[in-house]
Amino acid sequence: MYQTTKLMLLGSGELGKEVIMEAQRLGVETIAVDRYEGAPAMHVADRSYVVDMLDRQQLRDLVDKERPDLIVPEIEAIATAELVRLETEGYRVIPTARAARLTMDREGIRRLAAETLGLPTAKYRFADTYEEFAEAARAMGFPCVVKPLMSSSGKGQSVCRSEEELSRSWQIAMEGGRVQQGRVIVEEFIRFDSEITLLTVRSVHGTQFCPPIGHIQKDGDYIESWQPHAMTEGQLEEAKRIARTITDELGGAGIFGVELFLAGGQVYFSEVSPRPHDTGLVTLVSQNLSEFALHARAILGLPIPEIKLTAPGASRPLKADAEWADYRLLGAAEALALPDTQLRIFGKPVTKAGRRMAVALAAAETVEAARERATEALGKLKLEGV
Ligand SMILES: Nc1ncnc2c1ncn2[C@@H]1O[C@H](COP(=O)(O)OP(=O)(O)O)[C@@H](O)[C@H]1O
Ligand SMILES: [Mg+2]
Structure with a gap:
């Protein structure tokens, strides 16, 4: 039997579908995982599984069962703490489990970029309560951009244009994040070209x-x-x-x-x-x-x-x-x-x-x-x- 690399894709959307096809062209065995049946990458993978990837145990059970050579996250919404643990045990996570963990949360990657690496970013502040948020927005000035720490595709995100819009922006952030209720980032609005x-x-x-x-x-x-x-x-x-x-x-x-x-x-x-x-x-x-x-x-x-x-x-x-x-x-x-x-x-x-x-x-x-x-x-x- 052909001894090849086994790749497990976590998240099976349209981007993952293309990744799977490219891997298959190079003879790789592919496994597509998502939380719903019939996701795009599942159409082309060798095997697929429906699991809740935010659930540590489900993720671990699947990895233990398949023992992939490469674990390839395709989305942010994964139990990344478990990926960190799997990596410690010798599994290869792409690019690294730390990268997956830091980028699933806006605070991790922003603090790393701005505070540790000194890269230029919009000014920002974090807030846990409405009062902290209102204070942060006033400090940033209007308009400012409000985002839940864990969200993608603009969910929970809004531009807050004035004092009057504070409660609306807070509401949007509380309802749109992956984790209901919680911390937000308030960013200076960059008027980019x-x-x-x-x-x-x-x-x-x-x-x-x-x-x-x-x-x-x-x-x-x-x-x-x-x-x-x-x-x-x-x-x-x-x-x-x-x-x-x-x-x-x-x-x-x-x-x-x-x-x-x-x-x-x-x-x-x-x-x-x-x-x-x-x-x-x-x-x-x-x-x-x-x-x-x-x-x-x-x-x-x-x-x-x-x-x-x-x-x-x-x-x-x-x-x-x-x-x-x-x-x-x-x-x-x-x-x-x-x-x-x-x-x-x-x-x-x-x-x-x-x-x-x-x-x-x-x-x-x-x-x-x-x-x-x-x-x-x-x-x-x-x-x-x-
Ligand atoms: N500080 C900002 N100033 C101006 N526009 C912003 C700012 N932050 C985000 N945006 C706009 O919103 C889009 C989505 O924001 P982003 O932080 O990339 O969230 P997501 O993780 O949902 O992609 C950006 O591509 C940009 O067009
Ligand atoms: Mg973006």
């Missing part, structure tokens, strides 16, 4: 960077990304310095999505994902090796030659606007009739308002043309409840 993801790969070849990806966020979720994003030499150098500093500190092997704000001459660190980034879906059409291929190579200890932009590219996710137990996706033929256009259709079992269901990807001669083409392709797609 643009925001980027700098994909950074750590592998046997050291640290490599992908060309910067520009993106637009709405309600905490990305609605458009493109590559390359135009930046000055100085901005790019500073962005790389920040990305190198934070990823060196987190260590291990794999791809990281370093989120940065560009404001005039200033580059701010915002946050980092120790895994492929959703805005990086564009690399499926714009690079010689996509972020998923890079992640697979890096975690398997395989070489990564020079990362090249093959063409300017853009991505536009398709989101559902209603909840449907049965649905169809229309317009794929029209979208794919456009030149240099691709789709990824995730095949999620049900829709929910705001849930990402597919993505339109396009390459072209220029970033502007790629953005127009991806937008045109997205415009052909339609979700329909049946």
Whole structure:
């Protein structure tokens, strides 16, 4: 029997699906885990399991049963303390259990970046009670950004514009976090010109960077990304310095999505994902090796030659606007009739308002043309409840 590497993916969304496919191309045995049946990566993995990954015991029981060579977190919501323990016992967690633990909580990664490493970030304060929060917001000045410590995709996040909005922002944060009730971060509102993801790969070849990806966020979720994003030499150098500093500190092997704000001459660190980034879906059409291929190579200890932009590219996710137990996706033929256009259709079992269901990807001669083409392709797609 072929003796190969066994990879367990924790979280089985559309990004994980691409990681699994890349690993399989290299002969890896793959196991997909998520908390619901029929998650995208489960469609392509060798085996899959439905477990509550925030439950320590369930996580441990599954790892003990499968004994994977690589444990690859795909989401933040995992019992990361258990990952730390598993790593101590000899399991390999990608990139490291500490990176997974620090980045699941905004306080861990922000304090590390700003206080330990001295990286430039928005000013911030933490608060546990409404009174502390109101005081922190006043100290930060209005508008300020309020986020629960544990949340993703903009859940529980709001911009607080005045004294009158304090109680509303507090309410949103208390209801939107993964842990109900709790601590929040209050951040200075950065009036950035643009925001980027700098994909950074750590592998046997050291640290490599992908060309910067520009993106637009709405309600905490990305609605458009493109590559390359135009930046000055100085901005790019500073962005790389920040990305190198934070990823060196987190260590291990794999791809990281370093989120940065560009404001005039200033580059701010915002946050980092120790895994492929959703805005990086564009690399499926714009690079010689996509972020998923890079992640697979890096975690398997395989070489990564020079990362090249093959063409300017853009991505536009398709989101559902209603909840449907049965649905169809229309317009794929029209979208794919456009030149240099691709789709990824995730095949999620049900829709929910705001849930990402597919993505339109396009390459072209220029970033502007790629953005127009991806937008045109997205415009052909339609979700329909049946
Ligand atoms: N301090 C800030 N100033 C201005 N905009 C911000 C700030 N923090 C977050 N944002 C906006 O909100 C988006 C989501 O915030 P982020 O901290 O990345 O949360 P998430 O973990 O949900 O992605 C960012 O990409 C950015 O557009
Ligand atoms: Mg983010």
